Amino acid sequence: MSVTWDAARELAYTTGRSVQIPTEKVRVDRAVGRVAAAALSALVPLPTTDVSAMDGWAVAGEPPWTLGDPVPMGSRPDAEPFPAGTARAIPTGAAVPAGASGVLRAEHGRVWPGAHGTVLEPSDDAPPVSGANVRRRGDELDAGTPLFPAGTLLTPPRVALAAATGHDRLPVMALPRVAVLVSGDEVAAAGEPAPGTVRDALGPVLPWLIRSAGGTTSSPAYLPDRLDDTVVALAAATVDLVVVTGGSSHGRGDQLRHAIQSSGGEMLVASVQMRPGHPVVLALTSDRRPILGLPGNPFAAFAAFLSFGVPLLRGALGLPLGELESVDAPEIVAQVAPTARGNAVIVPVTWHAGAARPVEWRGSAMLRGVAEADGLLVVEAGDGAPRVRRLGLPW
Numbered sequence: 001m002s003v004t005w006d007a008a009r010e011l012a013y014t015t016g017r018s019v020q021i022p023t024e025k026v027r028v029d030r031a032v033g034r035v036a037a038a039a040l041s042a043l044v045p046l047p048t049t050d051v052s053a054m055d056g057w058a059v060a061g062e063p064p065w066t067l068g069d070p071v072p073m074g075s076r077p078d079a080e081p082f083p084a085g086t087a088r089a090i091p092t093g094a095a096v097p098a099g100a101s102g103v104l105r106a107e108h109g110r111v112w113p114g115a116h117g118t119v120l121e122p123s124d125d126a127p128p129v130s131g132a133n134v135r136r137r138g139d140e141l142d143a144g145t146p147l148f149p150a151g152t153l154l155t156p157p158r159v160a161l162a163a164a165t166g167h168d169r170l171p172v173m174a175l176p177r178v179a180v181l182v183s184g185d186e187v188a189a190a191g192e193p194a195p196g197t198v199r200d201a202l203g204p205v206l207p208w209l210i211r212s213a214g215g216t217t218s219s220p221a222y223l224p225d226r227l228d229d230t231v232v233a234l235a236a237a238t239v240d241l242v243v244v245t246g247g248s249s250h251g252r253g254d255q256l257r258h259a260i261q262s263s264g265g266e267m268l269v270a271s272v273q274m275r276p277g278h279p280v281v282l283a284l285t286s287d288r289r290p291i292l293g294l295p296g297n298p299f300a301a302f303a304a305f306l307s308f309g310v311p312l313l314r315g316a317l318g319l320p321l322g323e324l325e326s327v328d329a330p331e332i333v334a335q336v337a338p339t340a341r342g343n344a345v346i347v348p349v350t351w352h353a354g355a356a357r358p359v360e361w362r363g364s365a366m367l368r369g370v371a372e373a374d375g376l377l378v379v380e381a382g383d384g385a386p387r388v389r390r391l392g393l394p395w
C-alpha cells in the first residue's frame with residue numbers, strides 16, 4: 001500500500017475535505033488568516049458618495065468663485081447649499097457637496113482678497129475643472145457586489161475590503177482542532193537528554209506548524225510505546241484531527257498501526273514513496289477522524305507534516321490544495337537521481353542567486369540541514385522526466 005507522494009498528498013487533502021468543520025462569526029479584526037465560510041458581498045457602494053480625489057476646492061458654476069467655508073472631513077454631501085459662483089476648500093476623500101461641478105486641485109488655483117470675500121480662479125495651466133478630480137459613488141463597487149466566495153482565505157487586503165464596505169463580523173470556518181501525541185519511551189519532554197534518550201524536538205514546534213496551517217491545538221500529550229495507551233489516547237482525542245509523532249514504522253515498539261487496526265480504524269496510506277518520511281501513516285479512527293502519523297525521525301517528521309499535514313488542514317478548511325511551484329534545478333536532480341529509486345526526495349536547500357544548493361546534514365534523523373535551509377524541494381528523478389517542485393514553508 002505504498003503510494004506516490006502526489007497520491008498521498010491528494011488523499012490527505014480529500015480526507016481533510018471529509019472533516020465537518022463548523023462555522024462561526026468573528027470580528028473583522030480577528031479575521032485575517034481565517035477562511036470565509038460564506039460568500040460575502042458589499043454592504044454599501046464604494047465610494048459611498050462622490051468624494052474628492054485631491055486636496056483643492058470644490059467649485060460650483062463658472063469661475064471666478066467666492067470662497068465659502070471649507071468642507072469638513074466626514075460631512076454629508078447635502079449638509080449645506082452650494083450655490084453657483086462659490087467654492088469651498090476640500091480635502092482628499094471628503095464628500096463633494098451636492099451641486100459641485102468638479103474639484104480644482106490645490107496647485108491649480110490662485111486666491112486673492114476681493115471686495116466680497118476671497119476670490120478663487122484657475123491658474124493659467126489648470127486643466128478643465130468640470131467633473132475633474134471626483135471619485136464617483138460606486139466607482140469601485142456597488143452595494144451587493146460579490147466580494148469573495150466561501151472558501152476564500154481572508155488575506156489582509158480581503159479583510160480590509162470587507163471592513164471598507166461595512167462588515168463588522170465575518171462568517172469563517174472554525175479552526176480545526178488538532179491533538180498532538182508525541183510517542184516514544186525514549187523521548188524526554190524537557191532538559192538535556194541522557195544517553196539513550198532523545199529530547200522531544202517535535203512537540204515544541206508542531207503546535208506552531210498546525211496553527212500556521214490554519215488549525216488550533218493545545219500542548220502535546222506524551223505517549224509511551226504501549227498498545228493499550230495508544231488505543232486509549234486515540235479514543236480520548238475528541239478533536240477533528242490527530243497528529244502522532246513516532247511509532248509509525250513497523251518496529252517492535254511501534255504501536256500506531258496496531259492501535260489503529262485493533263480499535264477499528266481504517267488505514268488509508270501505510271507508506272509513501274518518499275525519502276525521508278516513507279513510514280508516514282494516514283488513517284481514520286473508527287469514528288472517521290483523520291490520524292496523521294509522522295515518522296519519529298525529526299527531519300522526516302517535518303517533511304511529512306509539510307507534505308500531508310498542511311493539505312489535510314487545507315482540505316478541512318475548504319481551501320484549495322494549491323499547486324506547487326516548479327523549479328529548474330538540474331544539479332540537484334543529478335545528485336539525487338542515483339539513489340532516488342522511484343521516491344520523491346525531500347531536499348533541504350539554500351538559495352543563492354536564484355539557484356538552489358543542497359545543505360549538509362540532511363539525514364532523516366537530523367535537524368541541522370533543515371534548520372539551515374531556506375527551502376525544501378520535492379525532487380522526482382526516476383525513469384520519467386525529472387521534476388522539481390518547491391514545498392511551501394510557513395516560516
Ligand SMILES: Nc1nc2c(c(=O)[nH]1)N[C@H]1C(S)=C(S)[C@@H](COP(=O)(O)OP(=O)(O)OC[C@H]3O[C@@H](n4cnc5c(N)ncnc54)[C@H](O)[C@@H]3O)O[C@H]1N2
Binds near residue numbers: 182202250294296298
Ligand atoms: N526495519 C525498519 N526500520 C526502520 C524503517 C524501515 O522501513 N524498516 N524505517 C526507518 C525510517 S525511514 C524512519 S523515519 C523511522 C520511523 O520510525 P517511527 O516513526 O516508528 O519512529 P520511532 O521509531 O519512534 O523513532 C525514530 C527515531 O526518531 C526519534 N524520535 C522519535 N520521536 C522523536 C521526537 N519527538 N523528537 C526527537 N526525536 C524523536 C527516535 O528516538 C528514533 O531515533 O524508522 C526507521 N526504521
Ligand code: MOO
Binds near residue numbers: 275280295300364365
Ligand atoms: O522516514 Mo525515514 O526518514 O525515510 O528515515
